[in-house]
Amino acid sequence: MTLPMDAGLTALVVAGMLAVLTLTRTAPDLVFLGGVVVLLLTGVITPAEAFSGFANEGVITIAALYVVVAGLRETGGIQWIVHALLGRPRSLRRAQWRLTAPVAFLSAFLNNTPVVGMLIPAVNEWARKLELPVSRLMMPLSYAAILGGTVTVIGTSTNLVVNGLLIQDGGEGLGILDIAWVGVPVALAGLLFMLVFNRHLFPDRRPVMDKIDDPREYTLEMLVEPGGPLVGRTIEEAGLRHLPGGFLMELDRQGTLLPAVSPQERLQAGDRLIFVGVVDSMADLQRIRGLSPATGQVFKLDGHRADRVLLEMVVSDTCPIAGMTIRDGQFRNRYNAVVIAVARNGQRLHGKIGDITLRPGDTLLVEASSGFLAQHRNRRDFFLMTQIQDSAAPRHDRALVALGILIAMVATAASGLLSMLEAALAAAGGMILSGCVGMFNARASLDWSVLLTIAAAFGISAAMENTGLARDLALGITALAGELPWMNLLGVYLATALLTALITNNAAAVLMFPVSLSVAQDLGMSVLPFAVTIMFAASASFATPFGYQTNLMVFGPGGYRFSDYLRAGIPMTLLTGAVALALIPLIWG
Structure with a gap:
């Protein structure tokens, strides 16, 4: 099928961005902003679509979480988290297990973004003290949060979106633990795979200077x-x-x-x-x-x-x-x-x-x-x-206040009393008003590279949706499946996973739901197994840094390159997909 001019131009821009990210060390925020500017100047997207990410709740939530983390760091709360949660394991494998197991459990019931946001500075300090390569811990941190989100319907916003589409289509929807029959085996398989093949999946990105003794003793x-x-x-x-x-x-x-x-x-x-x-x-x-x-x-x-x-x-x-x-x-x-x-x-x-x-x-x-x-x-x-960077003595007298604000943020968001955005903004304000972090350090804590990259990704996503490029990719993959039900499930999974790697997981799920509904009706099947497949495929955002917000959050702290995500993410996507597709027909046949 011949693509319209706008869709062809969007495809060229996306391919160019992927090439630059893969072959060079250009900063991701520059690559994404450059792609958005090209699509804006060529008229593919409007200014409102190009910069819609800057008004997105997720981006603002992450910005507020940086302030919350700054409050924890300046009061010594990060050291408490390291001591209480992570401890002092004696090997890289034990360190990864001590990190990923609790993160996966927490992510099953809490929003992934604050869990990862809170732990990034703690893991950074923890790895330095244990003299472990932080690059072999940051990506597992993000992946563990993603895996944990597949265990329950409330584990990720994507699961809630798909469940909402099911109800909108006239179905009953899923209970909070209904997908755990698949989610728990998928999460365990992913965690064990990372544990066994850690040294092969994740690079050692320690700077060369780290291996040279400092003469100033x-x-x-x-x-x-x-x-x-x-x-x-x-x-x-x-x-x-x-x-x-x-x-x-x-x-x-x-x-x-x-x-x-x-x-x-x-x-x-x-x-x-x-x-x-x-x-x-x-x-x-x-x-x-x-x-x-x-x-x-x-x-x-x-x-x-x-x-x-x-x-x-x-x-x-x-x-x-x-x-x-x-x-x-x-x-x-x-x-x-x-x-x-x-x-x-x-x-x-x-x-x-x-x-x-x-x-x-x-x-x-x-x-x-x-x-x-x-x-x-x-x-x-x-x-x-x-x-010396980050050398100020902590305000230990404010540590309990900072931890109390953190617990209140998590509790109000988990109970539904406040949205994640409202809870994060209230917690950030509480950190500043209580003196846990000063205004100057609160501003300095914002990682603009991550925020700009995530915000610009929404503009790229809008271009792929508006031009029909994303839908054409999805239909092209599912058309190859024929009339075999299992092959159609595989086609839906692969199409959703590909879109998740290129655009946001929520956008991929919304695009694929009507496609899978049409496929299910043509086959005379229930849409439920296809909906569950979309949930797991949209969460299989391992292969690119911009496939999921937490991947981008650990990109800089881990010192990663784009190719590192391909090396670790593709096997993770194939493994979790195989486990999910083996179980879904058995449970929702």
Whole structure:
């Protein structure tokens, strides 16, 4: 069949986008926005259709969730989630199971997007601490959420859409657990497949620099706070044994040094812990509840510690306090900042921080106000001043408030009291009003690359629907099935899965329902098995990053390429499809 000009142009644009995403490392948001602009300028879609995604509830919900996650991160709630839910598994396989099993269960009853959105920063930190490749955890996180959504009718919005179309067509619809007979085997098969073939399905995208030792090795003293949560816990229980790029060198207890600290040693109030390690490890220590810098100078600076940042700076040969101790040079009074650690050509420095004599070339880890870099950028006292990202000390006193807001968001959305959009917006507002996250950090938390890509995908989807390209693809695939019922189910599954990979899963389901209804009537069959097939095929959005919102959300944090989704997603789609198509005729014959 000859395609109309608009449909042909849309097909060329989509093919070009796929080629660019597959063969180059061009940012997905640029590719999608470029495709939308071409379709808009050629008149295939209207301005309202091109930018409809920016008013979409899903996009706004994701934006609000970024603010909620920022509140959890700045109060230490992320660390609590890591400790309580994920623990400390001893292998990549155990780590994947600890992550994917609870995510699949939660996604069966909760919206997938907030589940993944909450866990992305937690998984990132968790993988770094365990020295695991985050690229082998982020995609399984998204896939587990997708698999869990197939277990119940409320698991995904797509299931609800198809169920609504069934009722609209005069049927009774499905109960909440009716599809679990297929969903549970599909989810288990998918989880086990990922578990067994993890190293073959998912790439190791760790940067090369991660494998190179950082020559800047700091010596840092931390104090166990009296009455804090670490008192009475062992070194291992406190999470101080396995530090990425760092280790506990010795423990000073009331003047007695313990140089070889056992992981079973129980911490006491007032213990001074001397750590050695790279800057990221030192920054991690600042975020542990119950530890504070041994130098009391940090508490003499103006403002809350959560409003400050950590900076690295190199002492120059013209620095006025070079050759003096940090205390004698009155560093805090001179610069309105506090030195918390010093690195000197890999040497391990002993003694209290204030007694260290500064030399030209020493690298200092400094706590200061967020405006320090701008104020001192042009001074010749220091070289190479660099701010450490996400280095502010958490507001631990707000952690319970942040977790309460999170629980309230999930409860109100799950009970139907509020829509997911309303619950997410209310939670984001609650995080800001309660002081869990400041306005500046709330704005900075938005990942515009993900938001722009998802919003632009709606414009591409509109072009494929309006030109009839999506429907022609669906009809072309189902026409090959002939009159065999099982082959027609296979045709509906493949057509829906293909459309889901190219446009949104909801749009694919809406397009395929009338097609499957027509096929069922021609065969004299019930539409129910076809409707269930559409539910599972529309959820089989594994093969492309833009097939499902959670795939796009983990695209950047996992450091993936488009081809990574094809390598893992195609086998996942075929496996889940085989299990579903084997069971659906048996249950809804």
